[in-house]
Amino acid sequence: MFCFYLPCWVKSDELQILLNLKSALNESSTNVFDSWESANSVCSFNGITCNAQGSVKEIELSNQNLVGVLPLDSICKLQSLDKLSLGFNSLHGEITEELGNCLNLQYLDLGNNPFTGLFPDISSLAKLQSLYLNGSGFSGIFPWNSLQNMTDLAVLSLGDTPFDRAPFPDQILKLKKLNWLYLANCSIEGKIPPAIGDLTELIELELQYNYLSGEIPMEIGKLHKLWQLELYNNELTGKLPVGLRNLTKLEFFDASANNLEGDIAVVGSMKNLISLQLFENRFSGGVPPELGEFKKLVNLSLYTNLLTGPLPQKLGSWAEFNYIDVSENFLTGPIPPDMCKKGTMRALLMLQNNFSGEIPATYASCTTLKRFRISNNSLSGIVPAGIWGLPIVDIIDIAYNQLEGPITSYITNAKQMGILSAEYNRLSGELPGEISEAKSLVRIELNDNQFSGKIPHGIGELKILSNLNLQNNKLSGSIPDSLGSSVSISCINMADNVLSGEIPSSLGSLPTLNTLNFSGNQLSGKIPESLSLLKLNLVDLSYNKLTGPIPKSFSSEAYNGSFTGNPGLCSSSIRTFKQCPSDSGLSKDARTIIFCVVLGATILLACLGFFLYVRRVEKDHRRSLKDESWNVKSFHVLSFSEDEILDSIKPGNLIGKGGSGHVYKVMLPNGVELAVKHIRKTDSHSGGKSWSTSFSKHAGKENEFDAEVRTLSSIRHVNVVKLYCSITSEDSCLLVYEYLHNGSLWDRLHTSNKMEIDWDTRYEIAVGAAKGLEYLHHGCERPVIHRDVKSSNILLDEFFKPRIADFGLAKIVQANVAKDSTHVIAGTHGYIAPEYGFTCKVNEKSDVYSFGVVLMELVSGKRPIEPEFRDNKDIVSWICSKINTKESVLSIVDPRIPEVFREDVIKVLRIAILCTNRQPAQRPTMRTVVQMLEESQPCKLVGIVIGKQGGDRKIKEATLDSTEKLGLLV
Structure with missing residues (x-):
């Protein structure tokens, strides 16, 4: 009788084990446990597979x-269980x-x-064939000895x-299998052992993002079955x-971001290559001509090396x-003409070489191109x-070529173009009026042609245009009055043309304009008084035909030279x-009274109209939010309700706007202050397409936004802004953060409301922000x-303790997405690492570069982009041009910092220079940055030798103990 009933008891036990598993795990959206009921057979449960005897075989x-x-003490009682698959969850x-x-x-x-915690010894699992623990959060030392008995292991x-x-x-x-x-x-650190060649069954070998050093062992050549070899971002030589x-x-094959050298001729034998990545090394010699015959090759990255000679023309x-x-090499010859032959090419990046000849006409019809960058060559x-x-x-x-011809009316089709950079060429003809149809333009750089x-009148219709550089051309006619509608523009430079007529007074209404240069033209009339309302860092109206009085706001020594060459000015x-x-005429007092009356009436009418507009917008906005169905996910104990947050999302509470949403300040009845970011999930400019994208190669992975919020909600660090909850609907999301009373570091350093921050405070801000980034990395x-690390994303509490904020562009490194690819221009001009401007591959070292720029802001008090930098263009280049003598180094330091702190300031400047090394592999990690910032003794610094053309960069070491020795960095 006992033997007869044993199978029933076994099945009964397995049912209870699975029901225990169900009770231990919660699921929010997949309904996978709907079939897990005691009335059903365990073999009919979703996700369960049984063997022929009806016992649970797979979960x-x-x-x-x-x-x-996981209730492992229960699960492991399933005696027939040979598969346990629980990846990509939140266990x-x-x-x-x-x-x-x-x-x-x-x-x-x-x-x-x-x-969390250590992974246990599993040496008893001798039958294992596949073991997946990637991206699982375990720490400490992995029990490598556990693997010795797993002779059948095929996947690790x-x-x-x-x-x-x-x-x-x-x-x-x-593990020979x-x-x-x-x-x-x-x-993993140290050398790759030669015995790696004994694992002859290997198809995939991925060792990227480690601390491996020494040479690649030749025994790797014994792995004849190898399909993928990843050695990216190590210290190989x-x-x-x-x-x-x-x-x-x-x-x-990816061996990028190492210190490898010599030629790359061996890759000419890898005829089945689909992707070849060897960027950021010291390879020299030519590109193997065999690459032009590779039938599968679709990705090729060789940038930042010392390669010479031509590219194969059939490439x-x-x-x-x-x-x-292939940017930043010394390549020559023509551009291969047929890389877009199949109509799928996304990026052609060949800047900073010595390519010659014409741009092949074939690329004019390559409608899939998103990046076309061939600057700094010898093309004609x-x-x-x-x-x-090109439409996208x-x-x-x-x-920086010798290209000719006009900009054609086809530009009307370039609806997604953000940057048009064609300066220093021989382009000619009239600027087409259709340029105003390229609505996404942020920068137009057509100077020195x-x-x-x-100038097309409609150019002012480009509402997000930031930079307009047209200097050193032969443009004539008047300055378009429509430029006064370019509400985002910060730099206008039309110097050295033959422009005539008056300066439009509408320019005085541009809220963000800080650079205005109309010098060397034939402009006439008076200087508009409206320009006095602007907070210009640079204004140059010299050598024109202007007449009348110079506005009193421009009468300080800061504007010396801005008006010379205008005999008619007084x-x-x-x-x-x-x-x-x-x-003459009316007395000064009478004119003042009339002006005040008119101004007062204008302000009163404007305020009344604005008040009525805000009331109407606020009413409509609140009604639309209330109409939506919201789902609240809390990550801390909440002292507020959903309605309290929704009621506060109104124009009167708006405190900021960013690329990822609007930010509102919320004051709760209990006195607690919060910051709420309102993000729309759809974008009318993209045809209503959802911005949520897959974050994993595997179908069904939660969308990018959910994955990001889930990760950020788990972050608990004093230097990372606290996320209380998310409140989501079908169309919107509200992220509720702590409110920081002292605003951003940018505000404190650079805006009109900037306040004095002593060096001790600046130093503590630097250390705290570094620790926040160290935690994230x-x-x-x-x-x-x-x-998007920048000073405006470093918020300060009431004690000036910093918090890293605004993860609108953050990426979480996934185990199955080893290479982070992006097809949009993310980040902020002035903070973006050089490699991000012309590659799709970024990592933590890009954040390190941006943080180095923040350190330079703290040291110098200057913004990343300043008109005074002129040809150097950004703060990194400007500082590198200054580190020649003791006097020039000291001139970098913010004059508001007392001299007694200068030596301490220079120590931080050294760290900033290390962080902004053009070679990502040479930048320190954020962990090292924190250690260096906390180091009280003189630090050992790697000096940077930057060639003028950016192609030949050498590294040398120097121990720098004083300001004088910083002058060795040239």
Whole structure:
């Protein structure tokens, strides 16, 4: 009788085990547990597979939004269980030693969950064939000895997990059946052992984002089955071993961001390559001509090396080519003409080389191009007409060549173009009126060409235009009055043309204008009084035909030279100009009274209209929000309700606008202050397409926004702004943050409301902000790349303690997305790392560069972009041009900082220079930055030698103990 009833008891026990699992785990949206009822057979449960005897064989619950702690003591009683798949969930807590009781497991996936603590010894799981722990949050030392008995292991995925630094584990070298080894970003250091060549079944070998050094062992050439080899972002040296020629099945090869040298001839034998990434090394010699015959090649990145010679002319013509980036080399010859032959190319990046010849006409019809960058070469001939009208292009950058011809009317089709950079060429003809149809233009840089005719009147219709550089051309006619409608413009430069007529008074209404240069023209009439309302850092109206009085607001020494060469101007306070005649007619008091009455009436009417408008907008806005259905996800104990937040989202509470949404200040009845960011999930400019995108290669992964909010909600750090909750609807999202009373660091340093910040406070802000970024890069379960680090995103509390804020552009590094790709221009001009301007691959070192710019702001008190920088263009280049002598170094320091602190300030300046190294691999990590900032003794610094053309950069070490020795950095 006992034997007869045993199977029933077994099934009854398994039912209870699965019901226990259901009760331990919560799921929010997938309804995977709907079928898990006691009345049903366990074999009919979603995610459960049984064997022929009706016992549970597999549990497949990956990617189901599960939350909770695994009851392993129960699960491992399933005696027939050979597969446990729980990846891509939100399981937390520690994994206990009970896992070792699942003796029959062949497949174990716990990856992409925020577990904590050490991973236990699992040496008893001798039958394992697949082990996935990537992106799982475990810490400490991994129990490598556990692997010794797993002789059948074929897949080992431990990457993107913050284990302690350790040498390459010898235990792995005994796993002869391995075909996939994923050890990316898990703190492995030292040399790659030659015995790696004994793992001859390997198909994928991924060792990127580690601390590996020394040469690539030639024994890797024994891995004949290798399909993917990833060595990106290590400290490898030496040449590519000749043995790599044997890897004829290799399709993906990435050895970028190392210190490799020599030629790259060996890749000419890898005829099946789909993607070749060797950027940011010291490779020299030519590009193998065999690449022109590769039938599968679609991605090629060789930028920032020392390569010479031509590119194969058939390059990219065989497959659906994606992008090429060979910038910052010494390549010569013509541009290969057929890389867009299949009509799929996204980016052509060839800037800063010595390419010659004409732009191939084939690219004029390459409608898939988003980035077209060929600046700083020796190209000539007429720019193909269609280039100007590429429909989805973000950047057209053809500057610093000898190109000719006009900008054609095709530009009307360039609806997504943000940057038009064509300065220092021989372009000519009239600027087409259709340029006003390129509504996404942010920067127009057409200076130093031969353009003639009138400036299109409609250019003022470009509402987000920031920079308009038209100097050194032959433009004539008047300055368009419509420029007064360009509410976002900060720089207008039309110097050295033949413009005539009067300066439009409408320019005085531009709220963000800080640079205005009309020098060297034939402008006449008076200088508009409205310009006095602007807060200009640079104004230059010299050498024109202006007449009348110079406005009193321009009568200070700061504007010396701004009005010379205008014999008709007069001034009552500037001695170098003739005195203005005394006024006649009405007395001064009468004129003042009339002016005040008119001004008062105007202000009263404007205020009344604005009040009525705000009331109407506020009423409509609140009604639309109330009509939506909201879902609240809290991450802390809340002292407010959903309605209190919704009632506060009104124009009167608006305190800021950004690229990712509007920010409102909320005052709760209990006196607590909050900041609420309102984000619209759809964008009318993109055809209503949702901005939420997949964050994973696997279908069904939660969208980018949900993944980001979930990660940020788990962040607990004193220097990262606290996220209380999210309140979402179908169309909108409200993110509720703590409110910081002292605004942003940008406000304190640069705005009209800036206040004196002593050096001690600046230093504490630097250290605190660095610790916040260090936590994001090194302290989270998965590293978070902010991608928009800047002083306006560093908020200050009432005690001036900093918080890193605004993660609208942040990316969470996923285990299965080792290479972060982006197809939009993210970040803020002046803070963007050089590599981000012409590549799709970024990492934490891009944040380090941006933080270095923030340190330079703290040291100098200057903004990242200042008119005084002139040809140097940004603060990094400006500072590099200053570090030649003791006097020039000291001139960098903000004069508001007392001299007694100068030596301490220079120490921080050294760190800033290290952070802004053009070579990402040479920048310190944020962990190192924190250590250097906290170091009280003189620090050892790596000096930077920057070649004028940016192509030849060498590194040398120097111990710098004083301000004088900083002068060694040249």
